[in-house]
Amino acid sequence: MIDYHVHTSLCNHATGTMEEYVRAAVAKGLDTLCFLDHLTFQTAGRDNAMQPREVPMYVDAARRLARQYRERIDVRVGLEVDFSPEHVGDCEDVINTFDLDVVGSSVHFLDGENVVSRQSGWSRGELDADVVYGKYLDVIESMLDYDYFDMVCHLDLPKKYNTHPSPSVVDRFGELLKKIQAKDLAVELNTSGFTYPVAEAFPSPQLIGWCARLQIPMVTGSDAHAPDQVGRSFDQARNLLKDAGYRELIGFSHRQKEHVVL
Numbered sequence: 635m636i637d638y639h640v641h642t643s644l645c646n647h648a649t650g651t652m653e654e655y656v657r658a659a660v661a662k663g664l665d666t667l668c669f670l671d672h673l674t675f676q677t678a679g680r681d682n683a684m685q686p687r688e689v690p691m692y693v694d695a696a697r698r699l700a701r702q703y704r705e706r707i708d709v710r711v712g713l714e715v716d717f718s719p720e721h722v723g724d725c726e727d728v729i730n731t732f733d734l735d736v737v738g739s740s741v742h743f744l745d746g747e748n749v750v751s752r753q754s755g756w757s758r759g760e761l762d763a764d765v766v767y768g769k770y771l772d773v774i775e776s777m778l779d780y781d782y783f784d785m786v787c788h789l790d791l792p793k794k795y796n797t798h799p800s801p802s803v804v805d806r807f808g809e810l811l812k813k814i815q816a817k818d819l820a821v822e823l824n825t826s827g828f829t830y831p832v833a834e835a836f837p838s839p840q841l842i843g844w845c846a847r848l849q850i851p852m853v854t855g856s857d858a859h860a861p862d863q864v865g866r867s868f869d870q871a872r873n874l875l876k877d878a879g880y881r882e883l884i885g886f887s888h889r890q891k892e893h894v895v896l
């Protein structure tokens with residue numbers, strides 16, 4: 635299996651050294667580990683992401699580990715970029731400067747508020763679900779007008795605290811999947827959801843089924859913020875994907891897709 639979503643202590647809310655993450659992946663028998671740490675330009679969340687000036691050191695450290703561990707595992711490096719329409723140029727400057735394997739795109743903030751933080755009104759069930767999902771989908775939809783990324787991370791993230799989307803919202807996710815397919819993007823199957831109140835992967839089994847029907851390539855990611863979270867719930871991920879009809883996963887090397895047996 636491949637884990638394409640692993641953080642580092644550079645984002646200020648993850649623990650362990652990069653080498654400890656690699657060792658954890660080797661111990662779990664993974665074929666590939668890809669660091670995908672946060673890059674955030676907007677004010678909200680900037681302290682929970684690496685600084686742009688740290689990117690060279692981060693990429694170098696990952697490439698060093700790749701050489702050191704090449705007999706045991708493929709180590710790759712990418713970025714989880716927070717989508718912010720005002721900062722697309724800044725993101726592209728960073729992305730185009732470095733030799734990255736993959737760029738993931740995420741939305742964690744709505745109107746400057748971290749909707750998926752435990753401290754948010756949303757997590758406490760105080761906000762109208764259709765309004766929050768509607769805003770979230772508007773942002774994802776405008777994100778899909780850009781071309782600087784390869785995969786969409788944790789597509790239905792707002793369900794984290796167990797407020798599921800209504801059927802009409804699910805249909806809108808389905809419309810976005812058509813746009814994702816047309817752009818030849820990959821969707822991440824993010825297993826962190828199993829450990830949150832929602833207790834299921836991002837995206838939901840229903841959306842994974844729709845991805846399969848549209849033949850959208852999928853990438854597995856643990857969203858590990860500690861070494862022992864690398865590859866978490868990957869047996870469940872494999873079962874979900876097989877049940878949906880997937881026979882392979884997609885990986886990335888220097889931003890080119892590569893097929894991986896599931």
Ligand SMILES: [Zn+2]
Nearest residue numbers: 714740787788
């Ligand atoms: Zn994320």
Ligand SMILES: [Zn+2]
Nearest residue numbers: 639641714857
């Ligand atoms: Zn993440």
